[in-house]
Amino acid sequence: MKETSIIVCRCEEVTLEQIREAIRQHGCSARETKLRTRAGMGICGGRTCRPLLERLMVPLEGDHASELPLKIQPPVRPVSFAQWGRSL
Amino acid sequence: MNAIYDLIVVGAGPAGLAAAGSAAQAGLKVLLLDEFMKLGGRLLGQLHQEPGGAWWNGIREAELLVLGAQEAGADIATGVSVTGLERTDNNGWTLWTTQGCYRTPFVLLATGAAESANPLPGWTLPGVMSIGAAQVMTNVQRVRVGNRGVVIGMSVLAMAIMSELRLAGIELAAIVLPPGNALSGKDSNPEAVLDSLLRFANLAPNAMLKYGAKFLQNSMLRNLALNLYPKQGIRMLDVPLQLRRCAIEIVGRDAVEGVLVADITPRGEPIAGSERVVEADFVCIAGGLYPLVELAAVAGCPFRYVPELGGHVPVHGENMQTLLPGLYVAGNITGVESAKVAIAQGRVAGLSIAFSAAAEKAPGEAEIKDAMEQVKLTRHEALIQFHPDIARSRAKLYQIEIV
């Protein structure tokens, strides 16, 4: 299967090969893989690819039972600065 | 800053609607928010025949729940997205939305589930959508998703939605497995897929599905069945179920034009030279569902990874309370199950919150216990068991001490 042409993160167009290569080369954590490849950092906040990234990364992660492998930050939906400002 | 509500419910699916109704009934001032334009969440798309022959029509079920919540006095707003949730120092919660900011002592997260995918080359092309997207487009928006489709992925959810597409007169060229790769795991293995389908043989949501599954069950010796499984598939609702074929790539220049498929061995390896293109103008990716826990995460909830429930779920008790004071969860955010279970859980959450808030007409402990029993009963009687070990996993989760 051509991993080069399988996009995992649709927002940032990051491929399976790029993610696997980052993990292989740097032995990195979920967070580091995200930062290196930008997978899961697009406008959807990782809603589409988060479970996929977890499938690739969980074996390396060890067991942090009470936390999510990839942190979630507010806002959980995109908001404009104007909207954000008005709500404060 | 708006601070008039006792309880804000996020998500107007079956759990949120039921919770808003029972909490408002008990005398709480309730606001129910949803970002979709219609109330009912994923329930809206559901349409299947019950064992007695009656139709479970999600649109009608949602209408009944909405009526219940409205008559009980809950305020409801659609088209509002909740963007953040933070605990304030005076024992309450601040909720940010696209329509302003709220302060409230109680929050119920009923945000449901999101779909996961099995990606393959070409899956970003217009015309490729999640199977849930096709369900909503067909049954809720009543727009044809295309003229001829291919479903990639075989699960009980895929089968249920496939029958809904057929009911609406949408042609499906085939259902095939996803390609084997680091992401698809068991979903691309015919043996594992057949096992998971047979588990549902007696629970299939309509007579045709049941017949199809029974046929498979009777014709095995499993390995024999897999080896003899016809490459062109077994037809169900006029759709070939191709357990021995996988999608390799979705082809098309500006939109879907077809799917490159290949025959596979019983273990899922593609057979060289068997590749061919199935013409299609839409493709449904049927991965699965996972609890949508974003707001629980930003609120600071501890989680447990429970594969039987679909992934990471916020730790909560049988009364639907999380480890954070005033924060409750109900429905698929607590684990992927049927809408009926979500409704029953919503009632528990609504009653527990009313009890905790010492509402005017707060229920007694016995009433909450009854509601919790109702959840178990509903789970036991559910047509679709998303996973065989749900009851056991839940029991284990509820043993975690709530302080």
Place this chain on the structure above:
Amino acid sequence: MSYGRIEHHPVLGPLPPAATLSFSFDGNNYKAREGESVAAALLANGVRTLRLHEEHGSPRGIYCNIGHCMECRVTISGITGVRSCLTQVKNGMDVRSGTVLPSPFRQTTEAERSPSL
């Protein structure tokens, strides 16, 4: 190509009556049924490409249809990033697709970088 609507459904019955609205997408005029989403109205009219990926220009359309994936985002009345699957069509709505944006910093490699910067 036009897909149209599911006028008759064996269980859900005929499509309930709704007012017809007009809206435009990238300057072309289309009809919609009152109450339906922008994404649904466009699909019913045979429009499947809603935007091009900002960087690589690959065409995108509806993916999740319930507001999770952001793939169907469009510009409506000048506001960017609006999810067309969650937005009801209004009469006279001006909907625009997304297109490739300049990425002036993208291709600068270590070797190309000016030492004076």
